[in-house]
Amino acid sequence: MGETSATVVGTVFEVSYEKAEVRLEVREGKVRLRRGNNSLLVPAGYFATAGPRQPLRLHAIDRQDAPAIAGDGNQAYFSLVSAASARPVAHGERLPENTRIPLAQLPHGPLNILYHPPAALAGKIEYVNFRVAGPEELVTTEENAPYAVFGNPPAAAKHKTSLVLNPWRPQRGRYTIQVTPWIRDKGRIIRGPSRRIQLIFE
Missing domain, CATH: 2.60.40 (Immunoglobulin-like)
Incomplete structure (x- = not known):
């Protein structure tokens, strides 16, 4: 799926690898995940996945949306x-x-x-x-x-x-x-x- 790398920005995180898919879960701080020309910043409370022929994807760990904010x-x-x-x-x-x-x-x-x-x-x-x-x-x-x-x-x-x-x-x-x-x-x-x-x- 090409080389995938992560840049640590003062954080606590966990990386797992299963069935050719990389999962990066961030607990504190943030991590920048890169693959080719693509780049995704993963904040605390979220995880990113990268699989063969699949784009980088961001997911909430608890599957819940963040609190609503003011503004349309x-x-x-x-x-x-x-x-x-x-x-x-x-x-x-x-x-x-x-x-x-x-x-x-x-x-x-x-x-x-x-x-x-x-x-x-x-x-x-x-x-x-x-x-x-x-x-x-x-x-x-x-x-x-x-x-x-x-x-x-x-x-x-x-x-x-x-x-x-x-x-x-x-x-x-x-x-x-x-x-x-x-x-x-x-x-x-x-x-x-x-x-x-x-x-x-x-």
Whole structure:
């Protein structure tokens, strides 16, 4: 299934391996799990699984949702932006569900997609998890704004590129993008309101 590795970030965790599936359970702190280009940050109280031809998946240990928080998750939105400036391209400022985007009308140059969390989460987000399905498969975690679906350049590489965000060009087909913010709440990190959108590039 490819090499899977974990980066420890001050934590207590347990790793098990059964029937070609890796399970990483975090009891305290957090662990970043990586496989290829995919990356998932696993907080305390959750476990991640990685199996053959399966994406990285995050699960609650007790199978219960985190406490609800104030704010409407539907206020979050996505925008299609230039990777060079992080500014929206034409008609990309606020993408509605099932937006159809002609590839021929996209500007030349690298792009990316930004997640804009609801105002109720301002200053509370610890990190966000992205899951992309469709012509491309991706699971990744972003810890710093702007929250780009296809990532930000590493800090060590920013002086080597003129791009603000990682470059990406869409392929023809339907993309499903789901984002889950993880927020600080009374000394804990809990799951915030998820947001999901489908985009069709044609």
